[in-house]
Amino acid sequence: DSGVTQTPKHLITATGQRVTLRCSPRSGDLSVYWYQQSLDQGLQFLIQYYNGEERAKGNILERFSAQQFPDLHSELNLSSLELGDSALYFCASSGTTRNEQFFGPGTRLTVL
């Protein structure tokens, strides 16, 4: 158990819909990262927040947005969903050792 929690574990929705994925980092970690992993693919970095502020942006689509709240939990919002958005979405957190990220169990999103 990494200490990072993600909800929901599974999500099935239809094209055109909007969903929100939630992540709670490890206690004390200020950085939160979001990743997308499509079937048999590598990890695609989406976005990073540090203590409520956006720190870095990766290959995140304009239809996707995220935020980190004062209690440090984070949400990833995916809108106008397409079939190709079906993937595992991971949240990770890190503390002062930035080379080591702790990953949550992931949310498996299926868009039908």
Next chain:
Amino acid sequence: GQSLEQPSEVTAVEGAIVQINCTYQTSGFYGLSWYQQHDGGAPTFLSYNALDGLEETGRFSSFLSRSDSYGYLLLQELQMKDSASYFCAVLDSNYQLIWGAGTKLIIKP
């Protein structure tokens, strides 16, 4: 641009030794990390090399050569449970982790 190269797939026999290579080209370099991911699971941290040389942790070792922009993960006494994907990742000058595409390790009995 920034890139990390690692083989897409490696096959080895149970009990043997296998090496997974990673070459990188990034803007700045603080260190090289390795992560393991089992099918359907989350990536988990294995090791980190900031300096040249070999770091050993049990059956796993990780090596770094900064002058060659190269590192590898060495797995000894392979067990079936080691079947997984292995990712190398570079901590760049912005303290961002840049990820390789992953190497799928297949272990045969």
